[in-house]
Amino acid sequence: MTVSAERTLTPDELCRIQESILPEACALRGELVAAMEGYQEEARESHLQSPSRQLAIYLSRQVQGGRVTQKDLGDLVHLLTGNAFLYRARKLRRYVGETGIAENTRLLTAVFEGLAHENPTSEGGDGVLLPFAEFRARVEREIFGIVITAHPTFSISQRLTRILAQLASGTDGEGVSLSGDDVAALVREATQAAHGDAKRIDLEAENAFALMAIGNIHAALERVYGVILDVASRLYPEDWRTLTPRVLTVASWVGYDLDGRSDIGWSDTLCARMVVEAIQIKRYRDALHDFAEELDQDEGRRSAVDALRESALRLVRSHDELCAEIETLKTEMSTPDAVAAFARRLSATLPTRLVHVAELIDAVNTAIAEECAQESVREDRVRRLSVLRAEMANFGLAHAHTHVRINANQLTNAIRKQIGLDGAPDDSTNKRRFMRELNELLDDVETVAINFGSILSENMSARRIFMVVAKMLKYVDADEPVRFLIAECNTSFTVLCALYFAKLFGVESKIDISPLFETPVAMEHGHDIIGELLENPHYRDYIRVRGRLCIQTGFSDAGRYIGQVSASLAIERIRMLLARRLAKHDLVGIDLVIFDTHGESIGRGAHPVSFADRLDYTYPPASRAAFARAGVFVKQEVSFQGGDGYVYFSTPDMAFATVCRLLTHAVGKAYRADDDPDVFYEDTDYSLDFFLTAKDFNDRLIDNPDYAGMLNLFGPNLMYPTGSRKVKRQYEGAGAADQSHPSQIRAIPHNSILQQIGYLSNSMSGIGKAIAKDPDRFVEIFAASDRCRRFVSLVASARNLSNLDAMNGYVALYDPVIWLRRAFVEKDPKRAQQMQLLARLLRTGGRHEEMNRVLRIFLNDTLNLDRGLEAVKAETMLPDMARACYPDLDLLHAVRIALIHEIFLLATQLPKFTSHQEFTMDDVISDILHLDLDHALEVLCTTFPKTVRTFGAELFGEPASYQSDDSQSYQREHAELFEPMRQLYDLVRRVSTAIAHIVGAVG
Structure with a gap:
């Protein structure tokens, strides 16, 4: 039996599926939830209590006592990541809305019927039908555009992205409703899969991902063109065959975005452009061939068949040439000889190259005209040919x-x-x-x-x-x-x-x-x-x-x-x-x-x-x-x-639903712009003061060296790589840019750091101060202004996902006093000594003081913000599922703080080594305290090899029993220190992917 998406995504049913997959992890989660609730109750009575830190310490003690193993931690993170993924699917469904193709077709039909009319009647009638020329001008005009960009937000694979869309829509990739068993299988796969990858995604993979999304948008647009033509055929039966709908465009900068990056060569850019041409030419080739075969079955269409076949053959040759050129561009193109050979080939084929789409459109027009000239016109065929003509006219020789x-x-x-x-x-x-x-x-x-x-x-x-x-x-x-x-x-x-x-x-x-x-x-x-x-x-x-x-x-x-x-x-x-x-x-x-x-x-x-x-x-x-x-x-x-944006286009159903939402909004607004008064614009003194106050707060924050220190403490090290682009800008002829200033960290990693430490600052900082300047007037403006309510609901959403107590837990990681106080109550003398040593390591550098000063800024502003949001009951503007991410979001922060605890304590046990020219022991410790574990472990594994090279007597002609200190193996260090640190760090980054799922995007 099939079930709807709403049924398959109920929390209780999903919980039962999860319990069947990871029962022990579900039990541990329940134990931690109970403990967290107890700590939160205590915190309501004592402002000095930190539930996140307390739960992290509780979990650390479970690990220390052997009651929770590293495998248990891994299963727990798998479970919490799966929960976060399913929460994201539910949010996605609510965000996109209707995903059924039939219902979306009906809704889109109403939109374009409305576009054909002017002055709807007060009784809800359609109004006056526009002349065909005016309707034609409207639907043949570009109203809206989708641009596919490759910013580094590829936190999960294409497969998981499609599963996310399928769970949200309740249908598979072919539009068939999912059964309960189908949903269970997808949930099981998503829960057990790796979310994120330590290997950096490359530009080619990003391009493949983008082309998948663009392909589904094209399928959605074919439906859109069909809807427009169906509406026109009913309303303008004598004229509709001449229509070439446009309405929405699709563009891409994947492979063409050179802003602040030097790793994309000219040949990469040209290759990317030829790839999208090759894809589109293949689409046209197949379509023209199929139409030629179809028309060949009927009499009186010989001119159309010949024109279509001739164009199809032209496209076959063009596609073959393009594929060969693409392969050439993927090879080494930096030498003059290689480039010259490539250039000569292009120049030689220019007289016969297909560089204009007009001749293809001519062939389609020939087929339409010949079909319309028949005594018995196949209207469906005209419609399908007109859809192909629209695609050719809109996209030319490009997929985007x-x-x-x-x-x-x-x-x-x-x-x-x-x-x-x-x-x-x-x-x-x-x-x-x-x-x-x-x-x-x-x-x-x-x-x-x-x-x-x-x-x-x-x-x-x-x-x-x-x-x-x-x-x-x-x-x-x-x-x-x-x-x-x-x-x-x-x-x-x-x-x-x-x-x-x-x-x-x-x-x-x-x-x-x-x-x-x-x-x-x-x-x-x-x-x-x-x-x-x-x-x-x-x-x-x-x-x-x-x-x-x-x-x-x-x-x-x-x-x-x-x-x-x-x-x-x-x-x-x-x-x-x-x-x-x-x-x-x-x-x-x-x-x-x-x-x-x-x-x-x-x-x-x-x-x-x-x-x-x-x-x-x-x-x-x-x-x-x-x-x-x-x-x-x-x-x-x-x-x-x-990847976060491509999810909307990762299946045909989801792509059509998204395009319908975009066009419904854009078409409805394009010719009927509202001009209702809004007090936020009328009271310019208040709105300008509000803007300047919030702006000034953030101006000061971004220039605050403590804020820069906080961002650079973890940097991007909390996250897996999520794209091919570098975190910091690359400069041509680098000048005197201050690489430590937040402006030199790109926006996505900047925002990711804020998300991962529990406070979405740039979404809400300064708003509390702006509200506090005149709270009564804010309440009045909020009640009367659509603009104010819209940005306040954004702020309220960010506040809902922020946790200053979690941020306090991350700050406390670097507080020597906290570690010394823990050492006083620690019953294991060895572990107490590790805490004491860690406190000594943390005394230098001012890390805690920097973060604590920023925390104080956020605490003060948030107090004002919470009062303002409470005054207007802003939580009622949020979706009813907004709080459903808790308690898992609290648990994820606490679990990760506990994981970092263990990493830091393992760092105190590292063997000492003599300083090298490239690095010192202090450098390695500093890397670990900044969670740059990849580099730290690379240094440690090189300095302390797991296996050593030995030489047999036959090589040198005599036996030897001596082994130098440098040739000793360090299998114990690898087994007890390096590998556990690597595994813990992997769990840290898995937690980050789960938090990104709950927030809804990377950065």
Whole structure:
């Protein structure tokens, strides 16, 4: 018997399944829950009591006494990780909503029927049917865009990601309902599987993951096109066959994102672009072949059959050529001879290469026309051919549109010599001179000819990527435009640099330059940057040719700098002011494209309550209304990042459900923007003061050296690697960047550290202080403002997942006094001595003092925040399952603190060794105290080998019985110290993956 997802995901049923898998671990969990509840009850009576620390000590004693083995700990972590995974599946189901294909098709049908009507009646009727031309203009316009990005959030495998989606939807990968036995089997597999991997994922694996997601989006889009055509055939029976729906686009920057990383070569980028062409060409080839075979069965369709077969054969040859070129690009391409041979091959095939999709569309149009000319038209066939035509028109020769990305510094470095740029481009003393010289370059620029040797000899990555784009347009797809994203863009000068290089390499008519506003400077002056550009004749001419003005807003990095809510408010301010700027310029026919690069976590702008909240949080209704008043059409794009984002597209059912949520929201808002008054915007004194207070709090925090010390204490060492990108930015011609400052740690690891120590600071810090300035007015604003309630519900979600007592437990790990007090009551003299030695090791470095000072800041702000949230009963805004992650989230923190206890105590037993040139014993201890166990154990295992090399008498002609000290084996140290530390550290990182499941994303 089949059962629904709601039935299969009830907590009681899942608990019974878990008990059948790990019964002893379930019993241990029950024991720890009872102990935790007792400690929490005591803490309510004594503010000095720490339940997390007490439970960690309790578990450590169980381990010490032999009542809990390392295997028991491993099983417990497996169980808690499985519970967290299942909690995540339940949250995912609630977040996505309806996942049934039939019901989602019905809902989407209603959306597009509504799009065909104007002025719905008060009785709920459809209203006035629009003329076909107006309906056509609406559905053939890009309204919304999905951008697949590869930020490092690949915490689980593709298989586990699909299981997560299947449990959430209640269906398998083919859309068939899961039975109770199916669910049990998936739960068993997920519980017993490894969540996370110590090996770093590479770019090729990320790309494969991304292509899986994009493939399912394509399947969803085929359904969407079909729904639009079905609606049109009913409402416009005489005209619908001419429709080519567009509505939603899909893009990717996987393999093209060069921002702050130097490990992606030009050949990797070109290869990634050819891979997506090869996939799409194969899709077209198979479709055209199948249609040709189908039409060949009917009379009167010979011209269509011939056209389709000819195109299919062309695609066969193109696919074979591409596959050979891709294999070549995957080999060594740094030598001139290898590159020259590759270039000659491309050049030789250019006359016959398929670089325009138009000829394929012509073949499909021939088939549609010939079918429509028949006395008995096969309408279903016309519909299916029209769906294929829509895909060709929307995607060209690509599985996804292309977004390349570099950093603003890379652009300014590339033009530095040409204009004598001897400082920052926004330096007030030289800014006018720099802009004048750059405009002179733009006045006189002439396109240069390049070959692949030019790419090979170019050292500047900005110039090189423009050359690669030029080759993409020449040899891969001459029609599909490329988005050119500029990270950390703080000045209009940088955008004009990009325009100069686009003109220099002849790609300006096929490239959309998009500055990313994410830094504090850009948050304040983003609208001014666009305003300066609109005053520039070169830029105005450029956007008129392109027909669109593109910007990118970064909720992730901006949230790290000034706090997530402050970032959201600052980005909204950019939108509102930009609407005014655009209204002043003669930009008829120019669309505005806003790409919102939020992440998948609360701290990076993914509102946790629903998709509607997520989309209205990043693009609030008031902003939509401002653009509508200015007469500016806005296409919104959003990112889905890494494994955490791809889960929404990991099965066909889930992908279609997600696309339906996105389109329902986007289509409904695109032509019916609300303009209801909101007191948060009307009371500008209050809203501005609220924003500035929260922003100032986070400004001070990120510049606080104690905060930097806290982040760098664990760094990324609590987590398994979750992607190919480095934690810290890589710089071209590295300058004087302060590598210890939080700005040099990327947003994802920055936020991950906060998640893992139990306090989602950048999602809520400063809000308590802002509320406390006028708590009564806050309550009034909250009651009357949709905008205020939306960001407060985000803050409340972060607060629900935060535990200052757990953070206190991590701080206490580095408190020498705590270890000495434990030594006083420890009954085992040897263990007491270890604690005493550990206290001595912790006296230097100031680790505890730094963390404790930051903890005090958080405690004070949280007191204010809790009062404010209580005053508006913010917990009622959260999903009813929000607290269902407890007590497991508390247990996970306490268990990991206990694991770290054991690691630290084992460190006191390490054998001493003579200092080497590369490292000392103090270095190894420091690594362990920072949980850099990978490096520490590598040093220890090299210094103290488990086995030694010996030489037989026959080699040297005489026997020997002497063994030097250096040749002694250290099997005991490996068995009793090194291997237990390795296993404990693995459990530490498994716990981190479980916490990420509960939070809903990595970082």
